[in-house]
Amino acid sequence: GESVGLHLPTLSVQEGDNSIINCAYSNSASDYFIWYKQESGKGPQFIIDIRSNMDKRQGQRVTVLLNKTVKHLSLQIAATQPGDSAVYFCAESPANQAGTALIFGKGTTLSVSS
Protein backbone atom coordinates (compact mmCIF):
# COMPACT_ATOMS: atom_id res chain seq x y z
CA GLY A 1 0.00 0.00 0.00
CA GLU A 2 0.94 3.65 -0.07
CA SER A 3 2.44 4.86 3.15
CA VAL A 4 5.02 7.17 4.55
CA GLY A 5 7.47 5.70 6.98
CA LEU A 6 10.28 6.88 9.20
CA HIS A 7 13.59 5.15 9.41
CA LEU A 8 14.02 5.29 13.18
CA PRO A 9 11.36 5.17 15.89
CA THR A 10 13.57 7.02 18.39
CA LEU A 11 16.41 9.50 18.28
CA SER A 12 18.36 10.75 21.28
CA VAL A 13 20.60 13.82 21.05
CA GLN A 14 22.39 16.24 23.31
CA GLU A 15 21.27 19.83 23.64
CA GLY A 16 23.01 21.95 21.05
CA ASP A 17 23.53 19.10 18.59
CA ASN A 18 21.96 19.09 15.15
CA SER A 19 19.23 16.49 14.67
CA ILE A 20 18.28 14.76 11.46
CA ILE A 21 15.02 12.84 11.20
CA ASN A 22 14.47 10.79 8.09
CA CYS A 23 11.43 9.62 6.23
CA ALA A 24 10.87 7.45 3.17
CA TYR A 25 7.73 7.75 1.09
CA SER A 26 6.39 5.30 -1.41
CA ASN A 27 4.05 7.27 -3.66
CA SER A 28 6.02 8.99 -6.39
CA ALA A 29 2.85 10.89 -7.32
CA SER A 30 2.80 12.77 -4.02
CA ASP A 31 3.41 16.43 -4.56
CA TYR A 32 3.29 17.91 -1.07
CA PHE A 33 5.10 16.91 2.10
CA ILE A 34 4.84 18.19 5.63
CA TRP A 35 6.61 17.70 8.93
CA TYR A 36 4.60 17.84 12.13
CA LYS A 37 5.67 17.91 15.76
CA GLN A 38 3.46 16.40 18.41
CA GLU A 39 4.03 17.00 22.09
CA SER A 40 2.43 14.89 24.76
CA GLY A 41 -1.27 15.66 25.16
CA LYS A 42 -1.42 17.92 22.13
CA GLY A 43 -2.36 17.65 18.51
CA PRO A 44 0.28 17.71 15.75
CA GLN A 45 1.79 21.10 15.12
CA PHE A 46 2.91 22.18 11.66
CA ILE A 47 6.67 22.68 11.37
CA ILE A 48 7.52 23.06 7.72
CA ASP A 49 6.33 21.91 4.31
CA ILE A 50 7.77 21.43 0.86
CA ARG A 51 6.34 20.89 -2.58
CA SER A 52 7.70 18.39 -5.06
CA ASN A 53 9.10 21.12 -7.30
CA MET A 54 11.61 22.02 -4.58
CA ASP A 55 14.61 20.18 -3.11
CA LYS A 56 15.13 22.23 0.02
CA ARG A 57 13.26 24.63 2.20
CA GLN A 58 14.45 26.43 5.29
CA GLY A 59 12.62 27.75 8.27
CA GLN A 60 13.66 28.95 11.66
CA ARG A 61 16.24 26.38 12.86
CA VAL A 62 14.64 23.75 10.62
CA THR A 63 15.40 22.61 7.10
CA VAL A 64 13.49 20.07 5.04
CA LEU A 65 15.23 18.22 2.23
CA LEU A 66 13.41 16.32 -0.47
CA ASN A 67 15.10 13.75 -2.68
CA LYS A 68 12.59 12.64 -5.26
CA THR A 69 15.01 10.23 -6.91
CA VAL A 70 15.07 7.96 -3.88
CA LYS A 71 11.78 9.19 -2.42
CA HIS A 72 13.36 10.43 0.77
CA LEU A 73 12.45 13.31 3.05
CA SER A 74 14.43 14.61 5.97
CA LEU A 75 14.02 17.19 8.69
CA GLN A 76 17.10 18.88 10.08
CA ILE A 77 16.87 20.74 13.38
CA ALA A 78 19.79 23.01 14.18
CA ALA A 79 21.01 23.51 17.74
CA THR A 80 18.43 21.15 19.20
CA GLN A 81 16.85 22.30 22.44
CA PRO A 82 15.03 20.39 25.20
CA GLY A 83 11.81 21.99 23.98
CA ASP A 84 12.25 20.14 20.70
CA SER A 85 11.60 16.84 22.47
CA ALA A 86 8.47 15.43 20.86
CA VAL A 87 7.25 12.95 18.27
CA TYR A 88 7.91 14.04 14.70
CA PHE A 89 5.76 12.87 11.82
CA CYS A 90 6.24 13.27 8.13
CA ALA A 91 3.15 13.29 5.96
CA GLU A 92 2.47 13.24 2.26
CA SER A 93 -0.41 14.41 0.15
CA PRO A 94 -0.93 12.30 -2.96
CA ALA A 95 -1.50 14.47 -6.02
CA ASN A 96 -4.27 12.24 -7.32
CA GLN A 97 -6.36 12.55 -4.20
CA ALA A 98 -8.98 15.23 -3.76
CA GLY A 99 -9.08 17.28 -0.65
CA THR A 100 -6.53 17.58 2.09
CA ALA A 101 -6.13 13.94 3.14
CA LEU A 102 -2.66 13.33 4.51
CA ILE A 103 -0.85 10.02 4.85
CA PHE A 104 1.27 10.01 7.97
CA GLY A 105 4.30 8.01 8.88
CA LYS A 106 4.61 6.24 12.23
CA GLY A 107 6.65 8.95 13.87
CA THR A 108 10.09 9.41 15.40
CA THR A 109 10.42 10.27 19.07
CA LEU A 110 13.14 12.85 19.57
CA SER A 111 14.63 13.04 23.05
CA VAL A 112 16.92 15.94 23.86
CA SER A 113 19.03 15.76 26.97
CA SER A 114 20.73 18.76 28.53
Next chain:
Amino acid sequence: KAGVTQTPRYLIKTRGQQVTLSCSPISGHRSVSWYQQTPGQGLQFLFEYFSETQRNKGNFPGRFSGRQFSNSRSEMNVSTLELGDSALYLCASSLLASGGGSHEQFFGPGTRLTVL
Protein backbone atom coordinates in the same frame (compact mmCIF):
# COMPACT_ATOMS: atom_id res chain seq x y z
CA LYS B 1 -7.07 34.05 16.25
CA ALA B 2 -8.43 31.07 18.16
CA GLY B 3 -7.16 27.65 17.16
CA VAL B 4 -9.07 24.49 16.40
CA THR B 5 -11.19 23.41 19.34
CA GLN B 6 -12.50 19.94 20.05
CA THR B 7 -15.06 18.82 22.59
CA PRO B 8 -15.10 16.88 24.73
CA ARG B 9 -11.41 16.38 25.48
CA TYR B 10 -11.96 13.05 27.19
CA LEU B 11 -14.73 10.50 26.89
CA ILE B 12 -15.36 7.06 28.31
CA LYS B 13 -17.94 4.80 26.71
CA THR B 14 -18.83 1.13 26.77
CA ARG B 15 -19.00 -1.31 23.89
CA GLY B 16 -22.11 -0.98 21.78
CA GLN B 17 -22.73 2.65 22.63
CA GLN B 18 -22.40 5.49 20.17
CA VAL B 19 -20.48 8.72 20.50
CA THR B 20 -20.46 12.15 18.86
CA LEU B 21 -17.37 14.32 18.80
CA SER B 22 -17.34 17.98 17.88
CA CYS B 23 -14.80 20.19 16.14
CA SER B 24 -14.77 23.95 15.61
CA PRO B 25 -12.27 25.01 12.93
CA ILE B 26 -10.24 28.18 12.84
CA SER B 27 -12.40 31.11 11.81
CA GLY B 28 -12.51 31.34 8.03
CA HIS B 29 -11.37 27.76 7.43
CA ARG B 30 -13.84 25.76 5.42
CA SER B 31 -12.10 22.40 5.30
CA VAL B 32 -12.25 20.04 8.26
CA SER B 33 -10.51 16.68 8.34
CA TRP B 34 -10.70 13.96 10.97
CA TYR B 35 -7.96 11.53 11.93
CA GLN B 36 -7.72 8.60 14.31
CA GLN B 37 -4.48 8.18 16.23
CA THR B 38 -3.55 4.92 17.97
CA PRO B 39 -0.17 3.59 19.15
CA GLY B 40 -0.37 0.67 16.77
CA GLN B 41 -1.67 2.30 13.60
CA GLY B 42 -0.47 5.86 14.04
CA LEU B 43 -2.42 8.69 12.44
CA GLN B 44 -5.04 7.52 9.97
CA PHE B 45 -7.29 9.68 7.85
CA LEU B 46 -11.02 9.26 8.47
CA PHE B 47 -12.73 11.84 6.24
CA GLU B 48 -12.69 15.42 5.08
CA TYR B 49 -15.49 17.93 4.72
CA PHE B 50 -15.52 21.12 2.71
CA SER B 51 -18.53 23.40 2.46
CA GLU B 52 -20.75 20.80 4.12
CA THR B 53 -19.78 18.09 1.62
CA GLN B 54 -17.67 15.04 2.27
CA ARG B 55 -14.81 15.31 -0.22
CA ASN B 56 -12.68 12.39 0.79
CA LYS B 57 -12.98 9.30 2.92
CA GLY B 58 -10.44 6.96 4.43
CA ASN B 59 -10.63 3.23 4.88
CA PHE B 60 -12.88 2.98 7.91
CA PRO B 61 -16.13 1.04 8.36
CA GLY B 62 -19.51 2.68 7.96
CA ARG B 63 -19.85 2.94 11.74
CA PHE B 64 -17.72 6.06 11.39
CA SER B 65 -19.59 9.00 9.95
CA GLY B 66 -19.41 12.73 9.97
CA ARG B 67 -21.03 15.93 8.89
CA GLN B 68 -20.28 19.60 8.56
CA PHE B 69 -22.55 22.50 9.28
CA SER B 70 -22.95 25.79 7.44
CA ASN B 71 -20.65 27.51 9.95
CA SER B 72 -17.95 24.92 9.11
CA ARG B 73 -18.20 23.23 12.50
CA SER B 74 -18.00 19.49 12.14
CA GLU B 75 -19.09 16.45 14.08
CA MET B 76 -18.08 12.84 13.77
CA ASN B 77 -20.12 9.94 15.04
CA VAL B 78 -19.10 6.40 15.86
CA SER B 79 -21.90 3.91 16.34
CA THR B 80 -21.78 0.49 17.98
CA LEU B 81 -18.46 1.19 19.65
CA GLU B 82 -15.82 -1.52 19.78
CA LEU B 83 -12.83 -1.80 22.09
CA GLY B 84 -10.56 -1.10 19.15
CA ASP B 85 -12.14 2.32 18.65
CA SER B 86 -10.26 3.58 21.70
CA ALA B 87 -8.02 6.28 20.30
CA LEU B 88 -7.23 9.95 20.09
CA TYR B 89 -9.50 11.55 17.51
CA LEU B 90 -7.98 14.60 15.91
CA CYS B 91 -9.64 17.28 13.90
CA ALA B 92 -7.73 19.55 11.53
CA SER B 93 -8.87 22.61 9.66
CA SER B 94 -7.48 24.11 6.51
CA LEU B 95 -7.97 27.09 4.25
CA LEU B 96 -7.68 24.81 1.25
CA ALA B 97 -9.57 26.11 -1.72
CA SER B 98 -10.93 23.73 -4.26
CA GLY B 99 -8.24 22.68 -6.71
CA GLY B 100 -5.18 23.79 -4.85
CA GLY B 101 -3.73 26.23 -2.41
CA SER B 102 -2.05 25.58 0.87
CA HIS B 103 -2.58 22.14 2.29
CA GLU B 104 -1.44 23.31 5.71
CA GLN B 105 -3.67 21.76 8.29
CA PHE B 106 -4.02 23.04 11.82
CA PHE B 107 -4.82 20.37 14.36
CA GLY B 108 -6.89 20.56 17.48
CA PRO B 109 -5.85 18.93 20.78
CA GLY B 110 -7.98 15.87 20.10
CA THR B 111 -10.63 13.92 21.94
CA ARG B 112 -9.34 10.93 23.88
CA LEU B 113 -11.98 8.20 23.57
CA THR B 114 -11.79 5.14 25.79
CA VAL B 115 -14.12 2.23 25.10
CA LEU B 116 -14.59 -0.21 27.97
